Amino acid sequence: MSAAAHGEPLTATSYIAHHLTNLKVGSGFWTFHVDTLLVSGFLGLLVFGSLAVLAGRATSGVPRGWQNFFEMVLSFVNQQVKDTYHGNNPLIAPLAITIFVWVFTMNAMDLIPVDFLPLLSQKLSGNEHLPFKFVPTTDPNLTFAMSITVFIIMIYLNFKVKGFGGFMHEVFTVPFGPKLAPVNFLFRVIEDIAKPISLSLRLFGNMYAGEMVFILIGLLGIWQLPLALPWELFHILIITLQAFVFMMLTIVYMSMASESH
Amino acid sequence: MSINATLIGQMIWFAIFIWITMKYVWPPLQKAMAERQQQIADGLAAAERGKHDLELASKRSADALREAKDRANGITAEAEKRAREIVEAAKDAAKVEADKVYNSKLAELEQEAERARSALRERVAELAVAGAEKILRREVNAGAHADMLAALKQEL
Numbered sequence: 001m002s003a004a005a006h007g008e009p010l011t012a013t014s015y016i017a018h019h020l021t022n023l024k025v026g027s028g029f030w031t032f033h034v035d036t037l038l039v040s041g042f043l044g045l046l047v048f049g050s051l052a053v054l055a056g057r058a059t060s061g062v063p064r065g066w067q068n069f070f071e072m073v074l075s076f077v078n079q080q081v082k083d084t085y086h087g088n089n090p091l092i093a094p095l096a097i098t099i100f101v102w103v104f105t106m107n108a109m110d111l112i113p114v115d116f117l118p119l120l121s122q123k124l125s126g127n128e129h130l131p132f133k134f135v136p137t138t139d140p141n142l143t144f145a146m147s148i149t150v151f152i153i154m155i156y157l158n159f160k161v162k163g164f165g166g167f168m169h170e171v172f173t174v175p176f177g178p179k180l181a182p183v184n185f186l187f188r189v190i191e192d193i194a195k196p197i198s199l200s201l202r203l204f205g206n207m208y209a210g211e212m213v214f215i216l217i218g219l220l221g222i223w224q225l226p227l228a229l230p231w232e233l234f235h236i237l238i239i240t241l242q243a244f245v246f247m248m249l250t251i252v253y254m255s256m257a258s259e260s261h
Numbered sequence: 262m263s264i265n266a267t268l269i270g271q272m273i274w275f276a277i278f279i280w281i282t283m284k285y286v287w288p289p290l291q292k293a294m295a296e297r298q299q300q301i302a303d304g305l306a307a308a309e310r311g312k313h314d315l316e317l318a319s320k321r322s323a324d325a326l327r328e329a330k331d332r333a334n335g336i337t338a339e340a341e342k343r344a345r346e347i348v349e350a351a352k353d354a355a356k357v358e359a360d361k362v363y364n365s366k367l368a369e370l371e372q373e374a375e376r377a378r379s380a381l382r383e384r385v386a387e388l389a390v391a392g393a394e395k396i397l398r399r400e401v402n403a404g405a406h407a408d409m410l411a412a413l414k415q416e417l
């Protein structure tokens with residue numbers, strides 16, 4: 001348990017609640033979760049900035065060091081794209097890479113001991129009650145932002161590849177034929193709405209639950225030591241898997257959007 | 262956990278990162294990887310070609326070697342035959358020459374002998390006459406040999 005030297009008595013409930021509170025600015029809809037925005041932005045700039053620098057220096061000769069590693073990761077993602085997406089859109093591979101790398105990095109924040117960064121930020125800001133969530137993927141705003149962006153690209157691809165008429169034809173005639181057009185339309189709307197919702201809630205739910213377990217383990221005092229490590233090791237799997245699932249489903253949705261039936 | 266304007270901010274972040282990846286990360290890396298793939302493919306093809314060339318060359322060299330051996334054998338046989346022929350011819354020529362020389366020498370010798378014989382014959386006659394003269398000078402006794410001389414005179 002952290003910060004035993006608080007002025008007021010620290011209960012388990014307040015500890016958990018404190019860990020699940022975002023640092024907010026603004027009010028109503030125009031509230032910004034500063035911690036989510038800062039951490040995700042910082043991580044993204046760091047990882048994509050270094051990727052851009054590395055890519056600029058990439059040689060076609062023998063790759064070494066980081067180039068080797070990133071090439072391995074990126075060609076793994078690209079292989080998934082190639083296997084699943086048969087269209088020829090230059091957006092898909094970068095999109096999948098961005099999702100995989102960014103989500104993985106943000107999820108990986110979970111591996112830093114659960115009290116470490118919040119305590120550090122409290123000490124640095126001088127405010128002992130400063131809430132600061134360090135795993136951006138436990139904020140549904142982020143996961144929904146990503147899935148809605150994916151949804152928008154998906155709709156755009158539908159129009160681009162099939163044309164307005166083709167897309168409308170598909171929406172109203174698949175799967176039951178033109179006679180049941182309203183049913184088809186309803187099915188299609190439900191199907192397409194379900195995509196971004198399931199995409200974002202899956203990531204959010206997994207990361208939120210994982211974070212929750214870390215917080216609960218953190219409540220155990222000295223017993224957190226033998227428990228945190230196995231959960232951390234197991235969590236590495238979840239982190240990678242969730243990043244992969246988000247990426248893979250995105251590719252699948254894009255491929256469905258680009259293929260006419 | 263509430264949906265608010267953070268969503269918009271996150272969408273902007275997401276869009277920025279997609280843009281960075283699309284413009285600065287993926288194309289150069291992809292280019293480098295494609296170039297490397299091409300280089301590796303070229304290298305493998307070159308190696309394959311080299312191996313093929315080597316095979317061809319070794320086959321060619323073996324052919325050339327065999328051909329050279331055959332030709333060398335042919336030349337040796339030819340040379341031996343030629344040598345035999347030359348020896349035979351030389352032998353024949355030598356025999357002919359020897360016969361010729363032998364015959365001419367023989368003829369010469371015969372001539373010589375003939376000449377010597379005729380010279381000898383002349384000398385014998387002279388000697389005989391000289392001998393006869395000496396004998397005659399000492400022993401001629403005109404009286405005793407008058408008959409014989411008369412007979413000789415008769416004969417001559």
